[in-house]
Every structure is written in C-alpha cells, then in structure tokens.
Amino acid sequence: MLSTGEEVLHGDITDTNAAWLSRRCFEEGFALNRRVTTGDALDDIAIELVRCSQVSDVVIVNGGLGPTTDDLTTEAMAMAMDVDVELNSYWLTALKERFEKNGRTMPKSNIKQAMLPEGAELIDNPVGSACGFSAELNGCLMFFTPGVPSEFKQMFEDEILPRLQARYPNTAKREIQRLYSFGVGESTLNDRFEAIDLPEGFELGYRSALPFIEVKVFSPRQHSEISLITEAIKHAIGDNLVGDGKSLLETMGDLLRESSLRLAVAEKFTGGYLTNWLNENADTQNALTQGWVLSESSLVTENDYNPLAAVLAMATAARENAGVEIGLASGNVEAGRVALGLSTAMGDWGIIVKTGRKLTNEDYRCYASTMMLDMLRRYLTGKEMFPEISALATLESLHIPVEIEQ
Amino acid sequence: MLSTGEEVLHGDITDTNAAWLSRRCFEEGFALNRRVTTGDALDDIAIELVRCSQVSDVVIVNGGLGPTTDDLTTEAMAMAMDVDVELNSYWLTALKERFEKNGRTMPKSNIKQAMLPEGAELIDNPVGSACGFSAELNGCLMFFTPGVPSEFKQMFEDEILPRLQARYPNTAKREIQRLYSFGVGESTLNDRFEAIDLPEGFELGYRSALPFIEVKVFSPRQHSEISLITEAIKHAIGDNLVGDGKSLLETMGDLLRESSLRLAVAEKFTGGYLTNWLNENADTQNALTQGWVLSESSLVTENDYNPLAAVLAMATAARENAGVEIGLASGNVEAGRVALGLSTAMGDWGIIVKTGRKLTNEDYRCYASTMMLDMLRRYLTGKEMFPEISALATLESLHIPVEIEQ
Numbered sequence A, B: 001m002l003s004t005g006e007e008v009l010h011g012d013i014t015d016t017n018a019a020w021l022s023r024r025c026f027e028e029g030f031a032l033n034r035r036v037t038t039g040d041a042l043d044d045i046a047i048e049l050v051r052c053s054q055v056s057d058v059v060i061v062n063g064g065l066g067p068t069t070d071d072l073t074t075e076a077m078a079m080a081m082d083v084d085v086e087l088n089s090y091w092l093t094a095l096k097e098r099f100e101k102n103g104r105t106m107p108k109s110n111i112k113q114a115m116l117p118e119g120a121e122l123i124d125n126p127v128g129s130a131c132g133f134s135a136e137l138n139g140c141l142m143f144f145t146p147g148v149p150s151e152f153k154q155m156f157e158d159e160i161l162p163r164l165q166a167r168y169p170n171t172a173k174r175e176i177q178r179l180y181s182f183g184v185g186e187s188t189l190n191d192r193f194e195a196i197d198l199p200e201g202f203e204l205g206y207r208s209a210l211p212f213i214e215v216k217v218f219s220p221r222q223h224s225e226i227s228l229i230t231e232a233i234k235h236a237i238g239d240n241l242v243g244d245g246k247s248l249l250e251t252m253g254d255l256l257r258e259s260s261l262r263l264a265v266a267e268k269f270t271g272g273y274l275t276n277w278l279n280e281n282a283d284t285q286n287a288l289t290q291g292w293v294l295s296e297s298s299l300v301t302e303n304d305y306n307p308l309a310a311v312l313a314m315a316t317a318a319r320e321n322a323g324v325e326i327g328l329a330s331g332n333v334e335a336g337r338v339a340l341g342l343s344t345a346m347g348d349w350g351i352i353v354k355t356g357r358k359l360t361n362e363d364y365r366c367y368a369s370t371m372m373l374d375m376l377r378r379y380l381t382g383k384e385m386f387p388e389i390s391a392l393a394t395l396e397s398l399h400i401p402v403e404i405e406q
Helices: A016-027 A042-055 A073-081 A089-101 A108-114 A149-167 A186-193 A226-240 A248-259 A273-278 A282-287 A307-322 A361-380 B016-027 B042-055 B073-081 B089-101 B108-114 B149-167 B186-193 B226-240 B248-259 B273-278 B282-287 B307-322 B361-381
Strands: A002-004 A034-038 A058-062 A085-087 A115-117 A121-123 A132-137 A140-145 A174-182 A203-209 A212-220 A241-244 A263-267 A288-294 A326-332 A337-344 A347-355 A392-401 B002-004 B034-038 B058-062 B085-087 B115-117 B121-123 B132-137 B140-145 B174-182 B203-209 B212-220 B241-244 B263-267 B288-294 B326-332 B337-344 B347-355 B392-401
Touching (some): A002 A042, A034 A042, A042 A058, A042 A073, A042 A132, A042 A140, A073 A085, A121 A149, A132 A149, A140 A149, A186 A203, A186 A212, A212 A226, A226 A241, A248 A361, A273 A361, A273 B273, A307 A337, A307 A347, A307 A392, A347 A361, B016 B058, B042 B058, B042 B073, B042 B140, B058 B149, B073 B085, B073 B115, B073 B140, B089 B108, B115 B132, B121 B140, B174 B226, B186 B212, B186 B226, B241 B248, B282 B288, B307 B326, B307 B337, B307 B347, B326 B361, B337 B361
Parallel strands (some): A002 A034, A058 A140, B263 B288, B263 B326
Antiparallel strands (some): B085 B115, B174 B241
16 A cells, blocks of 8 residues: 555544555455655655655555545556656546536636546546556556545445456455453453364454444355354353444444333443443433533432442432433542443442553543443343453442332 | 664654754754665665665665674675774773673674674663764765664763764754744744844744644854844734743743642533643642543533533533642534633633644644643733634633632
8 A cells, every 4th residue: 555645644633544445455355565655745756656666566545536636646657657647537527517407617626536547547536536547567557546435445345355256266355253352361362262163265354442342253255164264263252242243332332222211320430431332322322311510429428338239329310310220330440440330220330440550531421321231131141140351350249139119 | 864674764753863853953053854764674775874874974874783694784894894893992891791790691792792893983872782883985974873862962962962063063963943833824933933033044934843843943053133033023912922942831820839739620612632631731730639531511400501501511511520720621513613621719711612624533622632731821910811822713702700709
C-alpha cells in the first residue's frame, strides 16, 4: 500500500484507511507485506510509485485524487509511466450529470478528476467525484483510490477485491469467525486452545481491544469443520465468551430485547460511562429507562457505611425508583477499590474489585462498566456470578438471595 | 520512519507511534518525508533498512527490540551493515541489576536485548528492558527504538531529538501555540486570518479534531512577535475560541473551579455523553453534582408539548432538584432536531438545532454535548448566547430573563 498526503505524513490525521485495508487484505488472504507513506510532492509520489512497482506484485495507492492543486497522484503516475494524462469523457459526462442532478454546474476544477494516465482503466466510484483507476508499471498492477474513507472502502470491496480474486484465483480464500472474550488474558486463552487440533488451513488470531480480546478463527471458505472447530473454541473460552460474532454491547442488546427486561443505572465511580455506552446501541438504549450519576451517593446514609451494602442499596433504589426489573450501580470505596452491584427481582449481587494493572482513570471506568454489564450477562444466561477476571482482583463479594414471603 | 511488526502491518493495532512521531518531528522542524511499514521477517527488515538508508539522511526505526524470537530488528541491521552482533556488557549489567532490584533473576531470553550490531552506539532506556541504539548505514544516521509507546516517546524526547538538534543546528526550531475553536469551519477561519500579516518564519496549521478545529501557530523559538501574532489570531477566532492551549473541557474545568459553580445535567437526546465527558476532567467532575439520563422526559407533561419549554423545564428541574447553580439539559424533538437548555439563577436559554451534515448518531450526541458546554462557556464569559454554529443550523431560540421580584 502507498498512502499519500501531508496530513497523514505529518500526523495531523491518523491513517485509518491503512489499518482498515491491512486488516481486510489479511482476512481475504492477500496479506500486505509493505506499506509506504509519502507527502503531496509530485516528484516524491512518482519516485515512490516506481520503487513500489519494483518490489511488489500489486500496490493499492490511496489519496491525492481530489480536484485541488495539491492532489497530484494521477499526474505522478503518468510521470512514472512516462505517458500523458488524457480526458476520460465517460467520467466527465458522469460528473456533469451528478452536478446537474443537484441543480449545480460542475466547477472547472473538477475536470481534473476526469483526467487519467494514458492506458489506465477507470474504476467506478458510485458515491464520490473521484473515480479510481488501475494501471500497470514495471509489471506491477497498481490501483488508485480516493482518500475519503467511505469511498475508499466501497471501491476496495466492490471493485478491487473482485479483480484481485480474479487475478489470483488460487489464493487461499478464508473465512473468519470472530469471538469476543472478557476477563481472561491472551496467554490463558492460548493455553486453553492447546488441546484443540486445528485442521489444515485453520489458524487462530488475537486482537486485543481492551477490555476485550477478539479471537479470530481463520479457515478455508465453506470448510466442513468450521462450525465444529468454532464450537470447540467457544467451549474453551467458556463463560468468558461475551459475544459470538458480535460485541458484548450487542449481546446485551439482544438479551435485553428477548427478555423484555428494563434497566436503571446508578453510577458513582463510573460517572456516566455505562449509561453513555448503553445509549450507543438501539436495543440497550430502549431497555435503559433511567440513568443517574451521583457525585455523592445520596441513597445511603454515611453512618453505617458498608461499601457492598451501599452499592446494593444504590442498585435497588435505582431499580425501584424507576419501576423496572434490573438495577446496576457502581460506587467508590477507596484507593482504587470499586464496588459494583446488580439488583434484580431474584436477588442481589455485589462485588468489590481492585485493579492489578496501572489503568488510567478512564480505562478503569471502562473496565468497571464492562464488569457491570458482564454481571448482568451472567445473571441473564445463568453463569457463575463471581468469576476470576484478569486485570481486576475480587476482594469481596456478596449474594443476597430474594426473600420469599410465606 | 520505518515501523516494523506484523500487528501493525496487518492492522491488528493502529500505529499510534507513527502519528505521534510525525507530529513531533514536524513541530520540531524535522518534517518526515517518508514512512515505511514492514513485517517481522528478517530479510524484509534488512532490505527495507538498506532502501531507507539510500534515500534519507536520518531514519527512525521503531519496534522489534524485544526479547522474543520474532524481534529481529537488531539482527536485520547487523545483516544490512554486514557486521556481527556483539554483547554490550554495560547494558547486560544494567538489565541484571534491574531484575535483581525486583527480586528476580534475569531470564536468559533477555540477554538478546544486550546484543547490538558492532559499531552501534547504545541509547539508554530508563523505563524498559530494550535499549535503543544508533548506527550509520550508507551515510544515513539510523536510530532504533522500542515499540512500547511510553518508552518510544521518552527515548525520542530525551535522547534522539537532542542528537538531531546537535547534528542539524541550523534547522529552524519552532514554537507552537495551540488554539481550539468550535462552531466555525476551516475555510471561514482561513478567511478571517487573511488580514493578519505573518512575520517570516511564522506559519499556521489546522488539525480537524471534530467537533473542534485546532489552529496551530508555528513560529521561530522565542520570537519577539509570538504573543502579538497569537493575540491577533485569537481575536480573529473571536468568540469561537474555546481553548487557548487547552481543550474546551479543560477551559470549562478552569471556569467552573474559579467561579465555584456546581452543575446538574439532565440528558435525554445525549444519553449520558455530557455527564460521562464531564467526568473525564477532575475540575468538571468536582462541579458535577448530579446527572440524569431519562429515556422519557418525566419532568414535563406531554399535553402542552413545546420542545423549547420542555428542555428548559428539564434544565431548571435538574438545577433545583440538585440544589445547584447551573442546569443543562438535552431533549429530543423529532427528525434530527435537538433541543438544548441552560438554566441559571440569572435566566434561562434554550435552542433547537438541526444538523446540516450527515452525522452518525454518536457524532450528533458529541456535537449536542459540545453545544451545551459551549452555551455554558458563553454564559460564564459574557459572550453572545445564540451564535451561528457550523454543522448545526439553529431553528429556534429562546431567552427567558430572570424575573426580578419587587
């Protein structure tokens, strides 16, 4: 891959296209072996195009196809190929029609976007004004793509990937199953998977997306043993599995929708993190009836201060005041200790945890919020309620079963 | 810069070191002109080192200095230089002492981290087990640094940057003033700055960090006109200036601390975004007494539903129920319209806005939360309360002055 642009080279924006393309190519069996970033200067781009063409079979070039004077990738490729640029009348017409459709006249500067190096093949861009193109240089197939992430991604998926697959039909195509775990480290997971005999062409990958670890099961496409192996991996992850092909938040959204349970949340330590997070997903948002953030816990008297009893009182008060089925609460204790509580019609569960790692305050709020959601997940799916959680040591836990009135 | 590592190359982690180094180098007057990313394979790294050495004066290499078998950067450099690796006894002793200090014996695998290419100069790493080193190849000065971001950053600041400055004393050293704006686009800012005559060596840069634009004023170090020019730029940004060397959140923290005002927040549309955000800063966290997130606004009757009156009722109820000086509220209206309210002892202000851009729901919650904080900033600093805001069209606004009882 060759990324162009001063903003990327000088760190004003992070090159998210690069990370995305790298991941997608790897998933599809076309792992990148080299990535280069250069600025906007015509000569620099042209030289880099030549260098890349000399050492790779395929290069995907990103950026520099816009209408402004500092968009020079097309001209650089013409220079590298030692050809002129020529007007592509098909794209010029397409561009003009798009502007007219919106009641505007095409500005002259956009004509530049219909100029391609002689001999290049146009690649359609249904969502933007910059068409892509492909051309060969020194026997290397080069694809040119726009920098706008949505346009870039669509062009890769719809146009470039099919061409790569047609050109390299024997490249192992792979499927990926994604499993998300919480509360267990990568090395522990690795040990748990050791007994699983992977068939040829299967491979495991890990991606740490704190506080979760994404386990990726790579396999040949439509292999007969995919579901067998995936089930074995899921079994090994055990009750640390928080999402099968989806995140914990999505899992919770599905669980809450299916069970028609409603939530209220009282946050002291987590300060709105959980409430805000729940609002990122339509299903969890619908279930969330009320969220409170309290700078001081006004729900308990400080006289007989017992942190576990206090956080359970908060969770219960949240549940009862909002008139819903589930209450979740986080309370401060002291010196890195956090109390978390779950209140339900079937009983209450409370826990005091302490982090074993150097977490920033922000990361700790994330961990504690995840832990609360995970308590609810365990409750809703009938799992062990007080598991060991990596990065968080449990100092105390309390279960108050519901009192059945006679 | 040369970044090494399969995780970076295949997109499993984002190369934050690259963006950071690019920005720091640019700020110090040593702008990068090329960045390459390669995997973990010995040959690939060695070839890339040679290529980089042929086209650059200085290369900073990052990653691959760890104790494990896939950390091969040192060996690759020795291969590129056609020399052997040799034990650096100073670093071996330093490593052993560190392990002993923690009551541990140094594992054998760490000996590898004391091996450097013959002729290389050791670079100290006070915070990690991987020392850095520098060596010349084809007349190019190459620095080798560990991948751990905190170690990498400290090594650059303390060791590499001083060496670069000593080697290139005539490189223009620059200072940067950072100004943050909200509610105004880059092209509008650019127009406003046109009348300002920048002295030689001054330059303006923009970094879009939505919903803010960071304006960077680059200047020669200790130039006599820095404050004059910076003041002129601040004047041109006008009341869109939300932070002088600090973010809006930090600005609000300072304003709230100085004024000893306390906040309560009632969020319907923004769903906890503002409350969670306020909790990221110690000063704003201290000022925040209570935050509510309501799935339905139980504070107003739906009979006489007037969105502006409703959001002001929410803000007022939040303020009065929590017994504090400031109430902020967000309410849904319909179809992309959001009502925002500020309630104070000096009167209430409400506004209905609509986005002109295609914002994701998450981004819209961010914009609306920023708008609420910006209303409070304008109130506390005596600015115009209903400004034009780019990306948000104001549909309606309402000011209810405090009723003075006779």
